[in-house]
Amino acid sequence: MRVEYHRKFAAMNTRFEIILRGEDEQHLEAVAVMVSEEIQRLDATLSRFNPSSEIARLNRHANTNAVKVDREIFALLERCECARKTTQGFFDIAAASGGAGLELDAENCAIRFTDAATQIDLGAIGKGYALDCGREILLRYGVTNGLLQGGTSSILAIGADDWPIDVRHPLMPDKIVQRIELKNCGFSCSAARHAEQLHSDIINPHSGESLSGDEACAVLAESAAEAEIFSTALLVMGRERAWQYLQATQEFELNRWIEVADKETIKCQFIQ
Amino acid sequence: MPITRRTFLETAGATLASSALLCADDAPIRTVIIGTGGRGSDLIRALTTIDEVALIGVCDDYSPHLEQGAKYAGPQAKTFSDYRKMLDEMKPQAVVIAVPLYLHYKVAVDCLSAGCDVFLEKTMCYTVDEAKKLAAQVVASKRVFQVGLQRRANAIYKQAQAMVAAGMIGQVTSIKAQWHRNNSWRRPVPVPKGDANWLKLEKKLNWRLYKAYSAGLMAELGSHQMDVANWFLGTHPKRVFASGGIEYFRDGREVYDNISCLYEYELKGTDGKPYTVRANYTSLCNNAYEGAAELIMGTKGSLYLTSAKGLLFQEKGTDVVSWEGNKDQQTADANAAVVTAGKTLKLSNDPWAHRGAPFEIDIAEGNDTRDELVSFIDHVRRQDTKTICDVKVGMTDCATILMANQSVETGGWVTFPVL
Numbered sequence: 001m002r003v004e005y006h007r008k009f010a011a012m013n014t015r016f017e018i019i020l021r022g023e024d025e026q027h028l029e030a031v032a033v034m035v036s037e038e039i040q041r042l043d044a045t046l047s048r049f050n051p052s053s054e055i056a057r058l059n060r061h062a063n064t065n066a067v068k069v070d071r072e073i074f075a076l077l078e079r080c081e082c083a084r085k086t087t088q089g090f091f092d093i094a095a096a097s098g099g100a101g102l103e104l105d106a107e108n109c110a111i112r113f114t115d116a117a118t119q120i121d122l123g124a125i126g127k128g129y130a131l132d133c134g135r136e137i138l139l140r141y142g143v144t145n146g147l148l149q150g151g152t153s154s155i156l157a158i159g160a161d162d163w164p165i166d167v168r169h170p171l172m173p174d175k176i177v178q179r180i181e182l183k184n185c186g187f188s189c190s191a192a193r194h195a196e197q198l199h200s201d202i203i204n205p206h207s208g209e210s211l212s213g214d215e216a217c218a219v220l221a222e223s224a225a226e227a228e229i230f231s232t233a234l235l236v237m238g239r240e241r242a243w244q245y246l247q248a249t250q251e252f253e254l255n256r257w258i259e260v261a262d263k264e265t266i267k268c269q270f271i272q
Numbered sequence: 273m274p275i276t277r278r279t280f281l282e283t284a285g286a287t288l289a290s291s292a293l294l295c296a297d298d299a300p301i302r303t304v305i306i307g308t309g310g311r312g313s314d315l316i317r318a319l320t321t322i323d324e325v326a327l328i329g330v331c332d333d334y335s336p337h338l339e340q341g342a343k344y345a346g347p348q349a350k351t352f353s354d355y356r357k358m359l360d361e362m363k364p365q366a367v368v369i370a371v372p373l374y375l376h377y378k379v380a381v382d383c384l385s386a387g388c389d390v391f392l393e394k395t396m397c398y399t400v401d402e403a404k405k406l407a408a409q410v411v412a413s414k415r416v417f418q419v420g421l422q423r424r425a426n427a428i429y430k431q432a433q434a435m436v437a438a439g440m441i442g443q444v445t446s447i448k449a450q451w452h453r454n455n456s457w458r459r460p461v462p463v464p465k466g467d468a469n470w471l472k473l474e475k476k477l478n479w480r481l482y483k484a485y486s487a488g489l490m491a492e493l494g495s496h497q498m499d500v501a502n503w504f505l506g507t508h509p510k511r512v513f514a515s516g517g518i519e520y521f522r523d524g525r526e527v528y529d530n531i532s533c534l535y536e537y538e539l540k541g542t543d544g545k546p547y548t549v550r551a552n553y554t555s556l557c558n559n560a561y562e563g564a565a566e567l568i569m570g571t572k573g574s575l576y577l578t579s580a581k582g583l584l585f586q587e588k589g590t591d592v593v594s595w596e597g598n599k600d601q602q603t604a605d606a607n608a609a610v611v612t613a614g615k616t617l618k619l620s621n622d623p624w625a626h627r628g629a630p631f632e633i634d635i636a637e638g639n640d641t642r643d644e645l646v647s648f649i650d651h652v653r654r655q656d657t658k659t660i661c662d663v664k665v666g667m668t669d670c671a672t673i674l675m676a677n678q679s680v681e682t683g684g685w686v687t688f689p690v691l
Contacts, residue, residue: 030460030461141461
């Protein structure tokens with residue numbers, strides 16, 4: 001008999017949710033617990049606010065010394081650096097401290113910040129990366145259908161099932177912009193600000209200023225981390241530049257640009 | 273002697289002074305790890321961040337775990353499925369052991385016999401007899417030996433222990449500790465039930481649930497927390513009464529899914545008279561409300577401790593922490609500088625108003641799993657056998673937790689064994 005198992009837990013300063021489909025509820029629970037523990041482990045090591053985390057250790061020491069990190073963190077930071085280059089610097093984990101590259105020493109698995117002021121923050125990729133790590137666990141233990149989400153802004157659909165997702169208006173949480181079906185892909189939605197925020201907490205690394213306007217950008221990609229990287233980068237680029245960028249790169253199946261004209265009306269447009 | 277800020281600082285300073293200092297000019301310590309499952313992977317990730325470690329070998333007899341360990345360890349680490357072969361071939365100086373409990377003694381003895389310094393995960397041994405024999409062999413071998421009770425390396429616990437020793441919560445009268453969760457404590461098995469290999473893999477991966485390999489919740493969780501009680505009280509318990517059973521997860525497991533213990537410690541008060549401290553310990557698998565924490569209760573205050581947070585609650589109406597008395601320094605921040613050395617006490621915004629506003633032990637940095645390994649490697653480098661969690665601490669902890677299981681089985685009070 002097909003069963004669906006749900007589990008919710010707190011991590012990365014938000015709520016995560018795991019929905020697994022399979023035959024054996026006891027097995028699904030064990031897998032869901034392993035996924036939740038993996039995501040909590042990643043939270044503990046990636047949060048810049050946790051003084052015990054590896055990112056906090058980097059932020060303390062990597063301005064002055066090369067800091068040896070584990071291979072997982074090295075690979076993740078290498079990927080962030082690669083994404084910074086791919087997105088013309090619009091995705092930058094050091095955006096809040098002015099934006100700068102990382103010096104990556106692959107032989108020694110060591111990281112050094114090139115700028116004395118650099119502080120890194122994985123807030124724009126951490127949830128997506130954590131969901132992707134969750135997918136690895138599902139596949140390792142034979143769970144082929146499931147949905148993982150963090151904070152409702154990062155979602156990963158696994159397997160052949162369609163998962164209906166309602167994309168809501170960033171400033172009016174009750175208002176649905178559009179329903180989309182996710183199948184075996186990652187999804188991320190970045191909004192310049194939420195209803196309860198006066199100003200955006202997303203910073204344009206090129207100008208050093210927080211975003212103005214009330215736009216939002218939703219991206220589907222192969223992985224949740226990719227979706228998160230590009231929903232941030234495209235939103236920061238702004239509509240015109242994002243449009244040109246996507247025409248040149250042809251990277252995505254589907255993207256949506258959500259533009260808030262005023263409190264009541266919204267425009268939603270496919271940009272590819 | 274009245275406790276002043278100054279005497280507290282001296283006590284705390286002594287603890288801080290023992291933190292590891294490494295010399296950068298020596299070659300890295302040739303290190304291997306045996307057991308690359310969940311905990312083993314945590315240890316590998318931490319080991320690979322330490323400049324003074326050269327992780328040259330990883331070993332596990334379950335290939336998916338070995339692959340995972342190899343991925344975290346990197347290509348310079350050779351992989352093995354037989355640890356004796358790894359010891360022969362790699363001739364490591366230090367070995368980190370994270371295998372199921374029933375194998376601890378055998379693997380640790382083999383590593384000591386190979387002349388290695390040993391870091392052995394908690395709980396030290398599966399039986400008290402093994403613990404006694406291992407303790408004798410560690411002493412005879414003169415090797416560096418440390419048990420993985422990482423709260424001993426945690427900045428919050430080190431400061432809290434110094435605070436208790438300095439009398440900041442008065443005379444300790446009671447301890448309440450628990451590790452509560454709401455899940456089956458079961459790991460997934462990669463093949464479905466009914467597969468010919470299911471039972472074999474179930475026993476391999478869910479070894480914690482079967483008595484032939486595991487001592488259950490007390491060994492896997494309680495060992496950390498009863499070690500805190502032993503450490504803070506400066507002695508081992510005299511006796512315990514415990515009750516446990518399988519009440520909820522009737523899934524074929526053999527170890528209890530819940531246990532409640534009442535430990536008695538005999539101490540001498542400041543007046544020289546003997547008194548008893550009672551420590552309540554529980555572990556549950558179907559209610560996570562209280563999580564994992566220890567509450568150290570004294571006549572002047574209580575310390576609420578977790579690996580990431582330490583809170584000091586003062587008893588109302590007592591003249592407790594001396595910096596409260598200074599009218600010039602009404603704010604905690606003003607006083608914080610006095611506590612010094614990277615750790616400050618600050619007023620917490622914790623919502624537990626009925627307990628009074630607590631002071632918070634603030635950690636500036638540090639991860640206890642990494643820090644315990646940094647300390648171990650530092651002791652290896654200096655060939656200093658006085659590790660932060662030596663074989664005697666490990667043996668006492670082992671006896672402390674196993675006596676609770678024995679009490680459940682015999683249905684009566686169990687006295688601490690002669691070690």
